Amino acid sequence: MSFGGPDNPYQPPYQPPPPNPGPYGPPPPPPYTGPYVPPQPYPYPYPAPNPYPPYVPQRGLLGRLRGAEWPPLRDLLRQARQRMHGCAWLFLLVPCTWFVVPGLMVAYVFARSARVRAHRLFPPRAHRLHHDPQVTRLQKARALSAAAMTLALLVAYGKPEDFSEVEEQYVVRLMVTPPLLLLSAPVVIAVVYRWAPPHARPYMWQRVRAAGKAALWYVGAVTAIFLIGGMFALLEQEGQSTTDVSWLAVVLLVPLYWLLFFLGFATGPAVRSGFNSAEVHAALPALLTGVLVWEFAIISLAAGGPPPGPPLVSVLAFVGGPASVCAVAWWEVHRLRTRHGVRLRG
Structure with a gap:
């Protein structure tokens, strides 16, 4: 018996010689059509895709409570x-x-x-349909510069009672903002709706109805709190000796707590979004900001008088704040028109 050579009965099957590689290298192998397809090479050598999702560190319990869902x-x-x-x-x-x-x-x-x-x-992050980092940075810079100018005026020309007056005006502004926004938003929305092209008005009307329902929820919550407060006043006049009065007071506390929590969580997003006015038109938050800042300036002038300082400085301080806010708002509208095609007129 011989092993090897041309007479070996255990020769491997015949295999044709490999083809000529040519100037561009050997040809790629034919695709595998079996039941299992092996991973194909990435068309680019670097960087290869990561087959695993990125690692996201787990936040603690308080971190999740600050998130979107409780x-x-x-x-x-x-x-x-x-x-x-x-x-x-x-x-x-x-x-x-x-x-x-x-x-x-x-x-x-x-x-x-x-x-x-x-x-x-009132979704917390629905106050802008198109997020623009440059506009956000300019708004923060304007707010910081306005705070610095106010502090400089108080230090240079203010009196000791002016500092307490600024704190009172800040608290009053927080309390006046929601009702003032509820009164101003329908007027501004009506003007924008009148300017809009005819083909866009049906969609805007649907969003106006949705925003109106959300605003009615807010107004209803505020009204219910005042009604419950009036009922508590009536119960105090009746006296606390009877058991029915005590049980009625306990029953009224349940909706009162819920309404207070609701207003606490809804006021911030509602004011930032203009009661969902951004869903009606992308430029409405900027327009509402420009209108509200002049209304606040007039209210502050009527309640506390002009800013401290010489007449020229006082006039410039009174006009400069609202004018700078309107300039930033108009620049935001301009960027919405040039970058996202948002138009006020048809």
């Missing part, structure tokens, strides 16, 4: 039981603190329910 109470308790510090367990074991825990649980349930409803009506 977990239900059952899930929150389960997560807190796994991650609660030992000092917290010692706090819960003290008998004098047992009455605090049920109150916190009930408050969390009310707060979560009100927060979900408030953010469903």
Whole structure:
């Protein structure tokens, strides 16, 4: 028996010689058509795609509470039981603190329910349809410069009572902003609706109706709080000796707490978005800002007088703030028109 050579009965099957590689290298292998397709090479050598999603660090419990959604109470308790510090367990074991825990649980349930409803009506990040980083930076720079100029005027020409007056005007502005916005927004929306082309008005009308329903929710919540406060005043006049009056007061506290939580979570997004006016037209938040700043200037002039300083400085301080806000708002409208095709007139 011989091994090897041309007479070897165990020769491998015949294989043709490889083709001529030519000037461009060997030809690629034919595609594999079997049941399993092997991974194909990336067409570019670098960088190769990452087959795994990027690592996102897990935030703590408080970080998730600051996020978009709050977990239900059952899930929150389960997560807190796994991650609660030992000092917290010692706090819960003290008998004098047992009455605090049920109150916190009930408050969390009310707060979560009100927060979900408030953010469903007024999404926190819906105040701009087109985010422009340059406009945002300019707005922050204008706000900082206005605060610096106000402080410089108070230091140079102000009196001790002017500082307390500035704080009072700030609190009054916070309280006046929602009702003033509710009165100004329909006027500005009506003007923009009149300027809009005819083919865009049906869509705008649908969004106006949706924004109007959200605004009615806000107005209804404020009205209900005043009504509940009036009912409490009537109960105090009736006296607290009867049991029915006490139970009625307890029953009124339940919607009152929910409404207060609702207004607390809805006021910020509602004011920033102009009660969802950005969904009606992308330029409405900028236009509403320009209108509101002049209204605030007139209210401040009527309530506290002109800014401190010589007449020329006082006039420039009174006109310069609203004028700079209007300039930034008009530049924002210009960028919306040139970059995103948003037009005020048809």
